[in-house]
Amino acid sequence: MRVLAVGAHPDDLEILCAGTLAKFKKNGAKIFMAHLCDGNKGHFEIPAAPLAKMRDKEAKNSAKILQADCLGPVAPDLELYRDKPTLKKVIDLIRKSKPDLIITHSPDDYMCDHTVTSQLTLDASFMASLPNYKTKRANDVPVCPVYFMDTVNGINFQPTEYVDITEFIKFKEKMLLCHLSQAKWLKEHDNLDYVELMRKQSSFRGLQCGVQFAEGFKLHYVSGRIKPKRLLP
Numbered sequence: 001m002r003v004l005a006v007g008a009h010p011d012d013l014e015i016l017c018a019g020t021l022a023k024f025k026k027n028g029a030k031i032f033m034a035h036l037c038d039g040n041k042g043h044f045e046i047p048a049a050p051l052a053k054m055r056d057k058e059a060k061n062s063a064k065i066l067q068a069d070c071l072g073p074v075a076p077d078l079e080l081y082r083d084k085p086t087l088k089k090v091i092d093l094i095r096k097s098k099p100d101l102i103i104t105h106s107p108d109d110y111m112c113d114h115t116v117t118s119q120l121t122l123d124a125s126f127m128a129s130l131p132n133y134k135t136k137r138a139n140d141v142p143v144c145p146v147y148f149m150d151t152v153n154g155i156n157f158q159p160t161e162y163v164d165i166t167e168f169i170k171f172k173e174k175m176l177l178c179h180l181s182q183a184k185w186l187k188e189h190d191n192l193d194y195v196e197l198m199r200k201q202s203s204f205r206g207l208q209c210g211v212q213f214a215e216g217f218k219l220h221y222v223s224g225r226i227k228p229k230r231l232l233p
């Protein structure tokens with residue numbers, strides 16, 4: 001099994017689905033973690049260019065813990081558009097990882113980088129299956145199931161599938177803590193402790209399905225994306 005998770009910013013996957021990725025990994029899956037935006041605007045003091053570099057390093061450190069491949073970014077923060085050049089970059093990211101399953105943001109998550117990431121991933125994963133849609137990579141890959149991960153703070157998101165991540169909550173925390181620049185930014189900008197925030201959300205989703213910690217997902221229910229069995233671990 002090959003799993004591609006596509007988040008908007010470095011750290012979104014760690015907050016919303018890293019427990020499930022860790023569980024997939026334990027079951028033998030090959031994991032790809034992509035972020036489409038470079039994270040260059042998420043700080044008061046550090047300028048954009050060095051911040052993007054720093055966040056790239058943080059994302060790679062987190063992926064390394066999971067022994068996952070780190071892919072992206074394709075655009076600066078808040079400059080991610082559903083245009084042809086960007087679609088081609090996302091198609092190549094999918095053609096490179098050849099996923100059997102994709103996880104991405106919910107189409108109605110809280111801000112544009114998240115919603116555009118969702119749209120780009122859905123569209124590109126269809127286009128990646130068409131040999132006549134030419135990009136840098138020649139191979140086409142089959143259309144695969146897409147799961148939407150929880151929204152930020154779980155707002156307006158009713159999961160239809162849950163993954164028990166109790167065994168992986170510490171590991172998830174360790175991955176999230178690789179994003180040191182964000183810990184500082186969220187504390188100063190929003191007065192948030194992001195580890196506490198992640199634990200609260202995982203705990204609440206756990207409460208809903210009768211375990212200590214869980215992550216919630218919704219399958220993108222459209223033709224060609226549905227399989228007659230459970231795919232999440």
Ligand SMILES: [Zn+2]
Pocket residue numbers: 008009012113114
């Ligand atoms: Zn984000």
